[in-house]
Amino acid sequence: MDRLTAMQVFVEIVDRGSVSAAADARDMSRAMASRYLEGLEDWLGVRLLHRTTRRLTLTDAGQQALITCREMLHLADDVVAQAGSGSVEAQGRLRLTSSPTFASAQLTAAVVEFQALHPKVEIDLMMVDRTVDLVQDRIDLAIRISNRVDPTLVARRLxxxxxVLCASPAYLKRAPALKHPDDLRAHACVLHSTGFAPAYRLTKRSASDLASVTVPVSGPLVANETAVVLSAVQAGAGIAMLPTYLIGDQLLEGRLQQVLPEYELDPIDIQAVYLTRRHQPMPLRLLIEFLAQRFGGDTAPWDRRR
Structure with a gap:
């Protein structure tokens, strides 16, 4: 048995969800793909997949074997690339995850630009507004907006x-005056559900000691998706805290107005999170570097026009 091919077939089966789809991707018969999978299981002495008429799921041993097989295949790709003095084109399939709003506002365009440079790299975008398990969900790269990092994972700040706090011109025209953070108590705020008591922590830009104030806020509408919060603010529901990567153009065009502009909200890191620095496939290394170059610098690209 060609063990390298068997590992390739196993990874394809997991990524594509069926033996038939993997066989098509590898240009072989379904029976041949099944024989490679069975041969790999015989060699390892464990069952890798639970098989039913409707789906395939990884066993515990299969979860571990999948990680190792990916590393072995990445190493094989690196050997070929080095032998060709870097002339081998990056190719393969990457699975990414991000919040829906960041993917829509910034990440998708970056991915398309990356694929224009590396057309043989396939990318599967999984957009969810929650933290996913990179191993269980077979994620190669997660783009996370957080100042906290799981110590078992590797993160690179992008x-x-x-x-900013913002509202529609229509809301501000009819709402009470807003000159100090305490004035927020008299305003309707559109809130993102986080599980914590709703409050805004504000720091005055001109303060030499950077004194901060935390103001509890409330409002009639709470949502668990940033895009919904934005839609409500656009419709005049109230004030919300929204990321500039999402609303930069609307602030410039006056469709939304920043309130309390002399105060700043706490910044959060946008991070590329992955499982390990060892044995990374060429497409993953290239993508991380590309995103770091595209989004990096002293100021994020969406804030440079502000």
Missing amino acids: ATCRS
């Missing part, structure tokens, strides 16, 4: 996510 950019800074800055947010």
